[in-house]
Amino acid sequence: MTEHGEIKKLLPHRHPVLLVDRVLEIEPGERIVTVKAVTGSEPCFAGIPDDAPADAYDFPASLLVESFGQSGALLWLHTMAEAGGVPPGVLIFAQARDCVIDGAARPGDVLRHEVRISSLKPTNVFLTGETWVGDRRIASMGSAMAVIRESDSLSPAPASDDTAAPAAATPMGEPA
Amino acid sequence: MTAQQQAPNAERMEDIREIVTEVLEIEPEELGDTDLFIEDHGADSLRAIEILARLEKRYRVEIPQSELPKMVNLIAVYSVLAQHADWQD
Numbered sequence: 273m274t275e276h277g278e279i280k281k282l283l284p285h286r287h288p289v290l291l292v293d294r295v296l297e298i299e300p301g302e303r304i305v306t307v308k309a310v311t312g313s314e315p316c317f318a319g320i321p322d323d324a325p326a327d328a329y330d331f332p333a334s335l336l337v338e339s340f341g342q343s344g345a346l347l348w349l350h351t352m353a354e355a356g357g358v359p360p361g362v363l364i365f366a367q368a369r370d371c372v373i374d375g376a377a378r379p380g381d382v383l384r385h386e387v388r389i390s391s392l393k394p395t396n397v398f399l400t401g402e403t404w405v406g407d408r409r410i411a412s413m414g415s416a417m418a419v420i421r422e423s424d425s426l427s428p429a430p431a432s433d434d435t436a437a438p439a440a441a442t443p444m445g446e447p448a
Numbered sequence: 449m450t451a452q453q454q455a456p457n458a459e460r461m462e463d464i465r466e467i468v469t470e471v472l473e474i475e476p477e478e479l480g481d482t483d484l485f486i487e488d489h490g491a492d493s494l495r496a497i498e499i500l501a502r503l504e505k506r507y508r509v510e511i512p513q514s515e516l517p518k519m520v521n522l523i524a525v526y527s528v529l530a531q532h533a534d535w536q537d
Contacts, residue, residue: 366494391501393513398501417498 274298282349283342284363288315291339292346296384300354303388303401304347308339312379330376336383336403336411341365343385344399345418351392359395361420366396370414381405387413395420456526457535464525467506471498481522499525509533 274295283290297305310331320328345363352358377383387401396419403411462476469476472489485491485499496516503525504511509532519525529535 367498391504393497393501396497417494417501419494419497 279346282346282353285342289338290342291335292342292385295346298347298350300347300351301389301392303386304343304350306343306346306385306387308383308385310377310379310381310383314379317379326378327376329378331378331381331383333373336373336377337368337371337413337416338365339383340385340387340401340403340411340413341368341399341416341418344387344389344397344401344416347387347389347399348392348397348418351389359420361395361422362426364419364421365416366419367417368413368415371411371416372414373411375405375408375410377405377410383410390415456523456530460529460535461522461526463506464503464529465522467502468499468522468525471495471502479522483522484520486520503529507533 276293279292279295280286280290283292285291291308292306293308295304295306297303312329314331316332316335317329345365349358349363382405384404385401386404387399389397390400391398396417399413399416399418401413402409403413461481465476465479468485469479472479472485472491472495474489479489483489485496491499496519497513500511500513500516500519503509507529509529511528511532515528515532519528
């Protein structure tokens with residue numbers, strides 16, 4: 273079992289965007305099972321009015337897929353680290369296809385992602401799997417792709433006043 | 449017996465066209481055999497990798513990533529596949 277602090281040694285994501293809490297099972301090159309607890313104090317539930325309907329607290333699909341993708345990235349990075357090292361560059365969630373979300377997770381639920389590697393290449397990986405809440409499957413992910421790209425091969429992000437969010441791929445101080 | 453350069457098998461060609469157009473998010477009839485994926489249909493390196501991965505899965509072959517630059521259109525994809533899957537027809 274891998275605890276939260278160890279996850280941070282592999283994944284570049286940080287609070288509140290690090291959406292994997294714990295690794296339950298991992299088989300390098302094959303599969304990973306992770307959990308992410310959904311709570312009422314998630315930033316995505318801030319500011320919801322008191323009279324909002326119950327489904328206002330459905331964990332957003334975008335974050336669900338991101339959490340699944342991070343779990344797969346963790347499996348991939350762990351696999352590469354064991355095999356000799358992670359290539360330099362920026363980790364990118366490149367694509368998701370055939371994802372069906374047919375259930376909801378709300379505060380108090382624990383997401384369990386079961387992710388498998390369907391294709392493994394030196395700088396990209398294809399993932400597939402399901403997300404469960406208890407014995408209820410709430411999502412099936414047909415194909416998700418992650419890549420690692422050298423930061424100098426990426427275009428700089430548009431200029432922004434928001435100094436709190438420099439993109440890792442953006443050379444600092446360059447005009448857009 | 450040596451493999452000879454022959455006209456693409458029509459059924460396989462249509463199968464490949466379907467896989468590629470699904471990734472490019474266009475209709476099969478929009479993609480001509482010699483249309484360039486990047487120049488004519490706006491593909492990028494990520495789409496190219498996706499096409500490669502889908503073909504590998506469909507035909508159960510390993511295609512090295514170094515073949516990607518060759519796979520510019522359907523005809524070229526067919527010939528790379530024929531070589532790696534050892535198609536004789």
